Amino acid sequence: AASKTWSMTGWRIGWVVAPAAMRPYVNKCHQNLTTCANSFAQAGVVEAFANADNDVTAMVAEYKRRRDMVVKWLNDIKGFEAITPAGAFYAFPRISRLGMDGFKFCAWLLEEAGVSTVPGEVFGMPGHIRLAYCRSYDYIEEGMKRIKEAVEK
Known part of the structure; x- marks a missing residue:
């Protein structure tokens, strides 16, 4: 805990x-x-x-800010479907409309955009990927920009 x-x-x-x-x-x-x-x-x-109550409150607010940014980006990328996570610091967007399974997409994304993600298949969620948003806001936003640019190519 x-x-x-x-x-x-x-x-x-x-x-x-x-x-x-x-x-x-x-x-x-x-x-x-x-x-x-x-x-x-x-x-x-x-x-x-x-x-640490104030620290926890600030941390929760910052993760919410990052989560909201990630979900907005994901829903702006053609072929992605994302729901807003209720907890943790991961998003699990559906990518099956892109014509690749999670393993192929994650490998392609790493090569194409330099962004590391995890196939949803390892979590029992085929056709999805897992994105963590536990880095700095600007770092995450740069990753989301790279994902969008790579997918739109």
Whole structure:
């Protein structure tokens, strides 16, 4: 949970909220899957709980701004169909109207536009691609511009 909310990727700290009746079972799983979280991660989560609400609010607003920009670009590219993602920082536009599966399209896009995407097939979404929008706004917008130019050729 901390990895997404407070950008503590790799710190491997989280928690479980469960009914009291589930605690013995959750505890058994926990004991068999983990050891103690390291001290710096514990201190970081304590600090995040105490002081990071404004940071999270700002981060969510920025991801929404990036998401809205990406969806606008995607829906302006002929052959793409995109819906607005409700969470995370990925878009999964349908590209099947372009006449390629996700694997072929992603390979072509990397060569043609220098933009890396992931075939939707690996996520059980054939005919789609996955785009991440977790880089800077300007960087993402440049990638979207390159995708549009390549597809329109």
